[in-house]
Amino acid sequence: MKTTNNHLSILLGALFAGSLLLAGCQDPGPAEEAGQEIDDAVEEAQDAFEDLGDDAEEALEELEEEID
Secondary structure, eight states: OHHHHHHHHHHHHHHHHHHHHHHHTSSOOHHHHHHHHHHHHHHHHHHHHHHHHHHHHHHHHHHHHHHO
16 A cells, blocks of 8 residues: 555656646747847858858868969
8 A cells, every 4th residue: 555655646747747848848048038039140140150260271272273
């Protein structure tokens, strides 16, 4: 009987914790929105630097062709 109560307590605790986790994921708060904006800005900067690197590589290749 005592084991059944322990299992029931564990099950109810797990269900409660799971419901809290799911409820926390509903609406993003201001900190999460700010974090997402930062993530987006960093991704845009990475893309811009990658494009800049590609442009520089192409310019060097063209310069090498002119020298040869």
